[in-house]
Amino acid sequence: xxxxxxxxxxxxxxxxxxxxxxxxxxxxxxxxxxxxxxxxxxxxxxxxxxxxxxxxxxxxxxxxxxxxxxxxxxxxxxxxxxxxxxxxxxxxxxxxxxxxxxxxxxxxxxxxxxxxxxxxxxxxxxxxxxxxxxxxxxxxxxxxxxxxxxxxxxxxxxxxxxxxxxxxxxxxxxxxxxxxxxxxxxxxxxxxxxxxxxxxxxxxxxxxxxxxxxxxxxxxxxxxxxxxxxxxxxxxxxx
Amino acid sequence: xxxxxxxxxxxxxxxxxxxxxxxxxxxxxxxxxxxxxxxxxxxxxxxxxxxxxxxxxxxxxxxxxxxxxxxxxxxxxxxxxxxxxxxxxxxxxxxxxxxxxxxxxxxxxxxxxxxxxxxxxxxxxxxxxxxxxxxxxxxxxxxxxxxxxxxxxxxxxxxxxxxxxxxxxxxxxxxxxxxxxxxxxxxxxxxxxxxxxxxxxxxxxxxxxxxxxxxxxxxxxxxxxxxxxxxxxxxxxxxxxxxxxxxxxxxxxxxxxxxxxxxxxxxxxxxxxxxxxxxxxxxxxxxxxxxxxxxxxxxxxxxxxxxxxxxxxxxxxxxxxxxxxxxxxxxxxxxxxxxxxxxxxxxxxxxxxxxxxxxxxxxxxxxxxxxxxxxxxxxxxxxxxxxxxxxxxxxxxxxxxxxxxxxxxxxxxxxxxxxxxxxxxxxxxxxxxxxxxxxxxxxxxxxxxxxxxxxxxxxxxxxxxxxxxxxxxxxxxxx
Numbered sequence: 001x002x003x004x005x006x007x008x009x010x011x012x013x014x015x016x017x018x019x020x021x022x023x024x025x026x027x028x029x030x031x032x033x034x035x036x037x038x039x040x041x042x043x044x045x046x047x048x049x050x051x052x053x054x055x056x057x058x059x060x061x062x063x064x065x066x067x068x069x070x071x072x073x074x075x076x077x078x079x080x081x082x083x084x085x086x087x088x089x090x091x092x093x094x095x096x097x098x099x100x101x102x103x104x105x106x107x108x109x110x111x112x113x114x115x116x117x118x119x120x121x122x123x124x125x126x127x128x129x130x131x132x133x134x135x136x137x138x139x140x141x142x143x144x145x146x147x148x149x150x151x152x153x154x155x156x157x158x159x160x161x162x163x164x165x166x167x168x169x170x171x172x173x174x175x176x177x178x179x180x181x182x183x184x185x186x187x188x189x190x191x192x193x194x195x196x197x198x199x200x201x202x203x204x205x206x207x208x209x210x211x212x213x214x215x216x217x218x219x220x221x222x223x224x225x226x227x228x229x230x231x232x233x234x235x236x237x238x239x
Numbered sequence: 240x241x242x243x244x245x246x247x248x249x250x251x252x253x254x255x256x257x258x259x260x261x262x263x264x265x266x267x268x269x270x271x272x273x274x275x276x277x278x279x280x281x282x283x284x285x286x287x288x289x290x291x292x293x294x295x296x297x298x299x300x301x302x303x304x305x306x307x308x309x310x311x312x313x314x315x316x317x318x319x320x321x322x323x324x325x326x327x328x329x330x331x332x333x334x335x336x337x338x339x340x341x342x343x344x345x346x347x348x349x350x351x352x353x354x355x356x357x358x359x360x361x362x363x364x365x366x367x368x369x370x371x372x373x374x375x376x377x378x379x380x381x382x383x384x385x386x387x388x389x390x391x392x393x394x395x396x397x398x399x400x401x402x403x404x405x406x407x408x409x410x411x412x413x414x415x416x417x418x419x420x421x422x423x424x425x426x427x428x429x430x431x432x433x434x435x436x437x438x439x440x441x442x443x444x445x446x447x448x449x450x451x452x453x454x455x456x457x458x459x460x461x462x463x464x465x466x467x468x469x470x471x472x473x474x475x476x477x478x479x480x481x482x483x484x485x486x487x488x489x490x491x492x493x494x495x496x497x498x499x500x501x502x503x504x505x506x507x508x509x510x511x512x513x514x515x516x517x518x519x520x521x522x523x524x525x526x527x528x529x530x531x532x533x534x535x536x537x538x539x540x541x542x543x544x545x546x547x548x549x550x551x552x553x554x555x556x557x558x559x560x561x562x563x564x565x566x567x568x569x570x571x572x573x574x575x576x577x578x579x580x581x582x583x584x585x586x587x588x589x590x591x592x593x594x595x596x597x598x599x600x601x602x603x604x605x606x607x608x609x610x611x612x613x614x615x616x617x618x619x620x621x622x623x624x625x626x627x628x629x630x631x632x633x634x635x636x637x638x639x640x641x642x643x644x645x646x647x648x649x650x651x652x653x654x655x656x657x658x659x660x661x662x663x664x665x666x667x668x669x670x671x672x673x674x675x676x677x678x679x680x681x682x683x684x685x686x687x688x689x690x691x692x693x694x695x696x697x698x699x700x701x702x703x704x705x706x707x708x709x710x711x712x713x714x715x716x717x718x
Binding site: 005007011012013014015016017019020023033034035037038040041043045046047048049050051052053054055057058060061137138141142166168169170172173174175177178179180181182183184185186187188189191213214216217218220221 | 250253254257271564566567569570571603604605606607608609610612613626628629630631632633634638642643646647649650651652653654655656659663666678680685688689691692693694695696697698699701703704706707710711
């Protein structure tokens with residue numbers, strides 16, 4: 001199966017290890033991966049802040065980069081969700097709307113692709129830790145993807161997955177919200193970190209770079225001994 | 240007092256709220272408590288079938304009503320008038336108040352009782368009637384407490400005094416109403432009840448809001464738990480119901496669906512203790528009910544949303560399900576919004592009704608987590624409407640100039656691969672002076688706001704594209 005990797009700007013800049021793990025997991029499943037070089041950022045920072053025209057520029061760039069792909073797979077529920085918003089950005093432009101719809105229809109979040117398209121739930125991963133999982137809002141509510149990460153994590157040998165209190169509450173990232181509304185975002189991420197701590201987990205797993213950057217940033221600032229990992233890092237682990 | 244709460248700027252209100260540890264605990268407890276109740280009465284209640292079907296039916300009824308609003312408003316008012324009631328259409332809060340003042344003056348009314356109503360808060364009716372010598376007595380328990388406090392305002396559209404605890408309530412009633420008992424809720428309630436008995440008996444006018452007008456019969460439906468609305472609508476000979484322009488349903492069958500959606504979503508009740516339906520029966524044969532019944536229908540800026548992408552915000556039935564799941568409301572409570580309409584729906588409605596100058600910051604008080612959209616029983620796409628408000632805010636030039644410049648730069652950067660390549664290659668070098676132990680604690684420029692409370696990740700040293708190229712070798716599309 002031929003897939004195009006949409007690595008996301010956060011993945012490319014900060015979370016290359018997770019991106020590499022994702023590539024290796026997918027290759028092991030027999031996928032032939034390409035990396036369209038025109039890809040930059042999905043445009044969500046501009047879109048969510050109200051800068052529609054700037055978001056359109058980013059979207060056109062991404063649509064052009066990915067229009068010939070068969071499947072687009074990304075290690076972020078939120079960025080996949082943004083691709084699904086593309087048709088709405090071009091309501092007055094039939095040509096771009098059609099292209100946007102095609103791109104949106106073939107876009108999948110990493111775990112969603114493995115479980116729903118490849119039909120695989122056990123990746124043979126081994127990871128010895130007590131962990132809990134942070135459900136990203138956009139993956140859960142925009143992509144409506146709630147089960148795939150758990151199906152895959154439940155088959156990881158050695159992984160004890162602990163339930164997270166108020167898992168449905170946002171971690172306080174919200175893109176530019178995290179810097180525009182610092183005092184509110186701080187309370188939200190603190191409550192999230194407190195719930196993570198209460199589980200007794202050593203590792204927090206998430207499938208979204210934005211949430212990861214926010215929660216890890218706060219955990220590290222507070223000096224808490226909890227590691228924060230992208231789900232691809234767990235699923236590619238063999239020890 | 241009307242719709243606006245307080246004079247402080249947004250961030251000062253947020254700071255005040257974040258300092259109020261009792262209020263915050265109370266919001267969190269309320270959200271956590273209501274969550275289970277709501278689930279049990281909605282998707283968890285097998286007796287009603289699929290909750291999603293109910294939501295779809297509710298959305299359909301609201302959409303149909305709003306799309307044919309002229310028709311149903313006319314039907315409602317014709318039927319109301321046919322039975323001897325008086326209907327007044329008020330374009331503004333001032334017009335609504337002036338009409339009600341004139342009714343009060345004609346009756347020489349000194350005392351009015353009122354059941355809980357958000358639209359009368361919105362238009363500032365209590366103050367308007369006080370100006371003509373008529374005192375309005377709040378009879379909903381929570382509103383009664385807030386009124387006793389003098390100047391306190393609702394912090395939740397369904398549970399207005401959510402920000403107060405029982406000892407605060409005891410102190411208020413001691414100081415303002417001569418209460419001398421304990422802070423036991425039963426005792427406090429019994430006191431309020433005994434005080435309100437006389438008030439009900441001596442009212443010259445009864446005032447209610449309107450959960451739903453029923454067009455086919457010209458009726459006003461009130462969804463309550465305390466029974467006070469029944470007292471308000473039974474004693475006085477003069478009755479005034481104030482209705483937001485959009486708050487009606489075509490038929491009783493539709494009402495059945497909407498009352499289910501409202502009580503289940505708002506408080507997790509299958510049905511509220513009272514669903515009171517009042518229809519004018521004014522005439523010589525009439526023995527029960529008011530001798531004089533007025534329905535005041537308020538636009539108050541609602542028509543600005545008609546025909547726009549915000550029209551579905553008018554589908555709202557004020558259940559506060561979105562407020563009850565909002566993680567921002569959870570921490571800042573209601574007053575920080577500076578509007579009597581708080582939470583996600585408040586952040587959508589307030590700028591429509593009161594403008595961007597006053598309420599333009601509210602749509603940004605959301606992480607766009609979409610919990611609101613998921614909770615809404617009539618499927619208003621709340622988080623999308625928040626984004627739409629942000630777009631208008633930017634287009635109309637309210638946004639910060641440095642943010643505009645940054646986003647223009649973003650637009651260019653995100654559509655110019657050569658620039659992005661330079662940026663990703665240069666990032667580790669650029670960030671190097673700020674990096675300590677793998678992350679940035681005190682970032683420059685726009686990163687500063689991020690690093691105020693969190694670490695910023697140091698850019699990875701390895702170039703992913705280079706790694707991928709070497710890893711793959713030979714795929715033509717990688718060139």
